[in-house]
Amino acid sequence: MVVRKRRLTFYEAAWELVRTIPPGSVVTYGQVAGWLGSPRAARAVGYAMFSVRDPDVPWQRVINHKGEISIGGHLHRPDLQRRLLEEEGVEFDAHGRVDLARFGWQPKRRQGLHKRRRLR
DNA sequence: AAGGTGACTTTTC
DNA sequence: TGAAAAGCCACCT
Numbered sequence: 001m002v003v004r005k006r007r008l009t010f011y012e013a014a015w016e017l018v019r020t021i022p023p024g025s026v027v028t029y030g031q032v033a034g035w036l037g038s039p040r041a042a043r044a045v046g047y048a049m050f051s052v053r054d055p056d057v058p059w060q061r062v063i064n065h066k067g068e069i070s071i072g073g074h075l076h077r078p079d080l081q082r083r084l085l086e087e088e089g090v091e092f093d094a095h096g097r098v099d100l101a102r103f104g105w106q107p108k109r110r111q112g113l114h115k116r117r118r119l120r
Numbered sequence: 121a122a123g124g125t126g127a128c129t130t131t132t133c
Numbered sequence: 134t135g136a137a138a139a140g141c142c143a144c145c146t
Contacts, residue, residue, distance in 0.1 A: 010143055029128050033142085039129095041142045046127040048143085062127080070127045081127090 010036065011048040018049070021061045023088040025105035026098055028065045046070065060084040061105075067097040 008016070013036050021027055029042040029049075038044070042065075049059045060081040064070040069081050082092060090103050 030130095033128085038142065040140080042128040043126060043141065044128090044143045047125085048127090050127050051144085059127085064127080065129060 010038075010041065010044055011051055014045050014048040015052060015054060015057045018052075018059060018062055019057050021058055021105055023058070023061075024090060024103065026061045026063050026067075026085065026090060026100070026103050027105050028100065029062060029070075030065055031104075032062060061088075063098060067100045069096070 014032055017032055017035055018027075029045040030039065032045045033039055033041040036045075045062070049062050052059045063081075071081055082096070085098070086092065090098055092098055
């Protein structure tokens with residue numbers, strides 16, 4: 001029978017990707033956006049993480065480009081994300097940042113992204 | 121259907 | 134080097 005293959009929404013695709021991030025590793029919103037084909041959609045990715053409801057999606061492994069947690073004073077626990085990561089073995093420095101060079105996850109070389117076009 | 125919003129990123133001064 | 138502003142994208146009224 002034919003299963004109509006609906007194109008995943010950007011959010012769904014992001015969740016699927018995030019789900020494949022191994023414990024102890026982190027990625028940036030920009031990275032996820034790039035893997036999804038829209039290097040400039042980091043913001044949308046952040047929004048996608050905010051919309052995560054599925055407990056199987058390790059949203060805590062997605063942080064901003066500075067290696068810091070972006071959730072700034074959201075609801076109850078701004079430090080929940082950090083705690084979860086520390087339990088996985090991710091280390092934070094004195095500034096509360098993660099060394100992306102050490103914990104950043106690279107499923108494969110993706111350096112061949114589109115050349116950034118000058119905006120102005 | 122158009123406009124607003126936001127867990128971001130990059131460029132400039 | 135650090136801070137500020139603008140840009141970009143997808144989703145929701």
